[in-house]
Structures are given as C-alpha cells and as structure tokens.
Amino acid sequence: MIEAGAKPLAASLLGAPFPAARRLATVSCAPDSSQALAAAEATPGHSDRACPTPVVPNEAPASSSSPALRASSQLSRWSRARALRSGRRLGVELDRAAVSSAPPPVTKPPPTPPQQQEQPPALLHDDAPAVSMEDDDDDDVCVAERDAAAGKAIYMVSDGTGWTAEHAVEAALGQFEHCLVDRGCAVNTHLFSAINDTDKLLEVIKQAAKEGALVLYTLADPSMAEAAKKACNFWGVLSTDVLRPTVEAIATHIGVAPSGIPRSSPSRQTKLTEDYFRRIDAIDFTIKQDDGAQPQNLHRADIVLVGVSRTGKTPLSIYLAQKGYKVANVPIVMGVNLPKALFEIKQEKIFGLTINPAILQAIRKTRAKTLGFDGYGSNYAEMDHVRQELAHANQIFAQNPGWPVIGVTGKAVEETAAVIVRIYHDRKQKCSMPRISKRVAPVLVYDYTSEVVNS
Amino acid sequence: MIEAGAKPLAASLLGAPFPAARRLATVSCAPDSSQALAAAEATPGHSDRACPTPVVPNEAPASSSSPALRASSQLSRWSRARALRSGRRLGVELDRAAVSSAPPPVTKPPPTPPQQQEQPPALLHDDAPAVSMEDDDDDDVCVAERDAAAGKAIYMVSDGTGWTAEHAVEAALGQFEHCLVDRGCAVNTHLFSAINDTDKLLEVIKQAAKEGALVLYTLADPSMAEAAKKACNFWGVLSTDVLRPTVEAIATHIGVAPSGIPRSSPSRQTKLTEDYFRRIDAIDFTIKQDDGAQPQNLHRADIVLVGVSRTGKTPLSIYLAQKGYKVANVPIVMGVNLPKALFEIKQEKIFGLTINPAILQAIRKTRAKTLGFDGYGSNYAEMDHVRQELAHANQIFAQNPGWPVIGVTGKAVEETAAVIVRIYHDRKQKCSMPRISKRVAPVLVYDYTSEVVNS
Helix, strand or coil, X not given: CCCCCHHHHHHHCCCCCHHHHHHHHHHHCCHHHHHHHHHHHHCCCCCCCCXXXXXXXXXXXXXXXXXXXXXXXXXXXXXXXXXXXXXXXXXXXXXHHHHHHCCCCCCCCCCCCHHHCCCCCCXXXXXXXXXXXXXXXXXXXXXXXHHHHHCEEEEEEECCCCHHHHHHHHHHHHHHHHHHHHCCXXXXXXXXXXXXXXXXXXXXXXXXXXXXXXXXXXXXXHHHHHHHHHHHHHCCCCEEECCHHHHHHHHHHXXXXXXXXXXXXXXXXXXXXHHHHHHHHHHHHHHHCHHHCCHHHHHHCCEEEEEECXXXXXXXXXXXXXXXXXXXXXXXXXXXXXXXXXXXXXXXXXXXXXXXXXXXXXXXXXXXXXXXXXXXXXXXXXXXXXXXXXXXXXXXXXXXXXXXXXXXXXXXXXXXXXXXXXXXXXXXHCXXXXXXXXXXXXXXXXXXXXXXXHC | CHHHHHHHHHHHHCCCCHHHHHHHHHHHCCHHHHHHHHHHHHCCXXXXXXXXXXXXXXXXXXXXXXXXXXXXXXXXXXXXXXXXXXXXXXXXXXXXXXXXXXXXXXXXXCCCCHHHCCCCCCEECCCCCCCCHHHHHHCCCCHHHXXXXXXXXXXXXXXXXXXXXXXXXXXXXXXXXXXXHHCCCXXXXXXXXXXXXXXXXXXXXXXHHXXXXXXXXXXXXXXXXXXXXXXXXXXXCCEEECCHHHHHHHHHHXXXXXXXXXXXXXXXXXXXXXXXXXXXXXXXXXXXXXXXXXXXXXXXXXXXXXEECCCCHHXXXXXXXXXXXXXXXXXXXXXXXXXXXXXXXXXXXXXXXXXXXXXXXXXXXXXXHHHCXXXXXXXXXXXXXXXXXXXXXXXXXXXXCCXXXXXXXXXXXXXXXXXXXXXXXXXXXXXXXXXXXXXXXCCEEECXXXXXXXX
C-alpha cells in the first residue's frame, strides 16, 4: 500500500497518546522528523505561537532534501486525485480509475446536511471544490507555486471560509507597510479554506514546509488545531493559532466551553434570523438608492451620504449596508439642485463627504482612463472644475451645520465607515464614551429545521 | 487640579520603568489597586490572554465599592467633555468653559495629515467623533450602559476602525452559538474605535471593570498595548490582545519589526494603488449589473451568478465585489429566457445557485411581508410555484454541466462566497491544492504625497 507511510503519521498527529504517536512516527518518517516530533512533544509549555527555531529555513525549502516530505507529498489521496485530474505527473504508476472511485480517507465525514438530499446530482458541496474536471488538464502550471519563490509565503489555513484568518492577516500586514510598500519586500498570502480533515491539513502543512511558509490557522475542532500545532512543530513550520486566544478569553468570560464545531458543520448552518433579513434588506435598499436614485425613499434610510463624484459614496454605502445599515447616497453636482426630500428627512442621519482637491483630481483622472474617456463634459478631472465643485459642496455643508462632514482623503472605505458608524451610534445612544453596542442573541424569524428534514 | 489623580496613573501605565510606575501608582490610587498593579508586574511571564483570577467578578461590578474607580472615572477630560455636552451631571463643580477650551491631554497628537489643512473648518476628524453638540443634550440615556446588565459584556477596543476585533469576535462567538442562540445566554458586544490615546484607553478599561466586561483589544502602538495589559491587570479585567500573536509570527517570519503605527496615523494613509482602484471598479460594475441588468456587459464580469429569486445573488455579488471581483447576476424566472449573451461568454465563470424549496419559501414569505405584499403575482411564495421554479433552474443547470451549482441552503453569504472564490482560483491556478494566492506588494498608481503637501 502506497498510503502506508502517510496514514499512521496522520493518526500520530491526531491525538493518539504520545508514546504510541512517537512509535508510529518513527515507523513512517525519516529519523530526523520523528526526532523533531519527539522534541516538540518533550518541550513543556511549548507554544504554537512561534516555533523556537524553524527547522526549515525560508531561503532553502527542504522539498528535495527531505525524503519524508517528498515521499509523503505523493501519498495523500486528496492530493493525488487533484494531481490526476490536473494532469500532473506523480512519478509513480497509479490506477487512475481506482483512485478516483475510492472515497478519500477522511477523518471526519464531509457535512451532508439532510436538506440537501433533494438537490440535483450536479450539486457541489464545500468539500468538492471543482467541477468540469475534463477542462482542467490543459495546463500544468500552478501560478501560486511558481510565484512562491518570489517572496515569503504566508499560509492561512481554515476549516471554514478562511475570511477571519484573511482579515486578521490583512490587518497584521498593515504593521509591515513600511517594508511591503516602500521597500518592496514581497509577501505572498495563500488562503486554504475548508480544510476539514486531517489529511488535507497535513498536506497543506507539508507544502508549507516545502515553501518555507508561515502557517496561520483558524481551526474550530480542538483535535484539528492540535494536529496543526504538532505537524508544524514536526516539520519545523512557524505557526500561530489566530483565533484561539480570543475564543479562550470568551470561554473564560462567559463560563461556557467552545463547541469545537467548524463553521461548515450542519449544526452550524446559518439561521434565518432577524439580523439575517435586516442585512439582506439593507443591501437591497442601498443598491436601489445608489447615486441619488429614488429620493422619495430617503426617509427610509438609516444613513444618507452627500458628496461630489468620486468621494467614495458608493463603496462606502455598500460597506455600511453589509453591516446592516440602509444607506442612500446623493451626489452633489454643480448646477443641479439637491432633491427637496433631502431637507425634509431627519437631518441627523445625513453625512457630508469631502476630499483634498489634488487627490480627487488624481482619482478622477484614473477613473476617466478606466472608463476610456478623456473628455467627459470636458472638465470632470480638471483642477479648476474640481476646486469649484468642492467649494460648492463646502458651501452646502456650511448651510447645513447639522451634517457632520467627513474628510475622506487618505482614508480607506472602512475607516470612513468607522467614523460614520461611531457618530451614528453616539447620537443614538448618548453614552459617556462613544461605542457601538450589539446584543448577540439572534432572534429566529423562521425555524425550518424540522420542515427541511421532512420535505 | 482635579486631573491630578488620573495623570500620574496614565504615566505609570505607559511604559515608565517599573519602580517609578509603582511609586506613582501608589501616590494616585487606592492601596488595593496599587497592590494589584504591583502583583501584575511581579508575575514573570504573565500573559494578557487571561488574567489569572479576575479581581472584579462579572456578577458584581465594583463600580460603587471602589473609590479609585469612582474617583478616576470623573477625572478624564475626555469623559468630562462628553459628559458636559451630553448634559450628564458630573457630581463635581467644573469650569465648563475651561474644560471645553483646553486641549485634551493626549499622549500622542491626533493625526492631522498635511493635505487636510485645506479643508473647511466644519470638517471632522476621527478623533472628534461628534458634531452638532447642541442637539445632543435632550436625553440622558445611554442605551448601552442601561442594557449592559442584561448580559455579559465584551469590549472591543481598537486604535483604528475596530473592524478586525469585531470580525474576530464574531467568528469566535460562533463557537458559542449553542449557548447564544438555543439557550439564550446573552452577550453584548461594545466596539470602542479610534482609542488613540492613553486617557481614552484607561477610561474604557475602567468602564469595563465597572461593567465586568471582557476586553479584547487591537492596539498597534506597543506602549498602548502594554498600557492596556497593565490597566486590565490593575483593575482585574480579563483581556486579550487579539492581533499580537499574528503580528509577532509575521515579524519573526519575514524578519521585519512591526511599525507600531496605528491605522489612523498620517503615515499610514490609504494609498491610491492598483488594488484600490480594482476594488472600487468591481463595486461600481457589480451594482450596475445587479439583477440581470446590461447583459451586453456580461463578458466583462469575473464571475456570473445564475439562480431564481431570493437565492442570495445580490448580497453574494456585493460580498464578492468587495473582494475585488466584478460580478454580474442573472435571475432565472419561469417563462423568461436567459439572455443570449450568457451562453456566449466564457462558461467557466458562470455559477448556478440552488436552495432547498422549503427554505426558499420561508425566505420569500418573509420578503413578501417586508415589502408589504401578499400577492406578488399571487404565487411568489407558494410551495408549488417555488418547486416548479427550482426544477426549471435545475433543468437549466443540467443543460450546462460546466456551471458549478452551489447549494446555498443554510450557508451564510460569506460561506457561499468562499466556495465560489475557491473554485474560481482553482480553475485559474491549477495548483495541487486549491488556494487563493495574493502578492502583497501594492502597486502605486498615483503618488500624491508631495502634490498634496504643496497644493
């Protein structure tokens, strides 16, 4: 059996008692690797935040030098199935039909919620991430693997969507802008989502070892998180559990143990709550109200944004809508009166946007280029026109002192959104410190569980 | 000086050497508190992940019993200024004019980017979160503080937008759904953003101590993070630094020290990069293509979604657009032909959406109620019609086997988005393991720094 090497290793990393694990590891791995695992286990209070001394230096991936890695990278059926359909050569002879028909040796069965049984056979689930495999084997280039050498790799590994890890990494990388933007030091991020069994997990971590990647993971199942930690120690991969400290702090605080259930589990399906419908409604509303459409509905908005073209009203509206606010935006255009309805609604929900003229001109120039025109009304991106238009906007703002005016220069959409949301809640709640408060106890609008099972 | 008590404490928590800090704390605080600080400092390797034994039990906030807390809560100018404009009584006589005209004792000056100097005086910055203060003093109720007693409080404290902390907490709370949804154990989250000086920070942490809140913070400046840690230990507040482990792992990995500069700093202004314009364009495109509009532009989309009404095409499109994908969505309606253009574009970018009939009916019923109609074409939410329409959709999907069909039943928008993005990148990159790779080295489209300074 060609899988023999990988399976006991997987078992050894999956919570088997330490002596057994070490014995199995010795059987299946090169001596060096088993020593690494033993060493990792022997370290008391060993943290997965940072492996003390990464065994694999980033500059020299151990792919070709380590027999354990090279051998085991061919052993996972998951990897092999993918390799087969992508036309990659494995270097060993395999019965293609046997491999593709055999079920993958998953540690946990993939989630098959009862209500999806009625769906058509063409239906795809999370764990079968690609179709039309026939089209796939025309090219043997993995862009990511090819580009990996160009910079330091960061692997984000998740048993769910991976967006939490991605968000955290994006925010954390903001602390390295001085290197990333100005000095051009290259970092490549790689998001591996739906890593919901140990075989996939180990395959990713092995690949991380080869690429000299940092592994940042969010794995709800404690045994998966433990396996990730051990495997990273084992292969000398620097790693951190992104969400664990936060989950543990909350558990301590509320006195409830975390469920350990990944996002994709049937028992964690999205419920049809008030909050769910509120967000969907907010997005629907906001799209319909974009760019001054339907002024008769302005009174239904939570937030109304007013500003000249390219102050970011639309992306800002959308961002806020996703947080559940109904947003309308109204453009300020020279020679066009603002809709009368704007002055008849509650003025405290209106926000003005302004921007530095030079930046606005730069944005408009780029915009004009993208749209393929240079002479939209001939003066759209002319400095004089830009200044006049902003002066006109500021005049309107001065006439309406109740509207907060937010300068968006140099601000990301989410930053402006944060300012607006803070003012919005501050005005509503009147707390001694501005805060955005939410009650986390979703109200079920519709409980369909039994209905779905029986339908 | 009434501030005398608070200032040395702030200094003591802000990175002064330990003996001096302890001495200052002893001067300014009740003996109990100073002992707490000393104890926290004396603990070797003390982790801020979880204070070993919270001094303030969650059930019995120490607000009225601790003289240190009560006294210092009146001492911050920030809090006092807010209290004044909101009309709250302070319990001490204050010179209103003196307080409002004196600059707040910020440790770091608030960001005033050079290019914002040209902006009108009405302009608001992050650090001045509210205007029209005249309107503010009509009501003395802080909704959040009033509701705090109803559940366990989680404070999210950030020197930036706070969205990273919020995202992490939302994801982490998913591990407690069994308690939050089913058993109705109540948690209230409170987001404090733009906490960019130590006085604000200490004020928030004091309030957390009063409410028995958990404090989860993302503070880029190491001295602020250290102050948060010490203050939490000092006041017995359970706390965790949400992002620190991730930042430290990246620093170790790439061999570069984090800048320690908060998101709102002038030096971290959003740059006009290719990525910035790509995202803005994606959102603009996606909004214009919603609900089958402009089929002649389908070829310009990265991703095209096809499905019956209320399968979540619009929120999904918007979610993907924010990640930089140009998305078009095309509704399947009985008796209406799909646009011819749909079959002329690259078929590999088309995705079908399907859903369990019972759920779809439930969603449509709620939708119809929200829109205030019961008889939209009379059968919009009728089970027979819903089944027929889904069967029609499945027939179309069967005729187009190249379209992956995603079941959205019980999936959150971001989960479906994750599946689609995974397939999208998998088809493009053809790696042995499906991954979403990005090069983190933003290409500047327009460098306006000098222009702005001189304009």
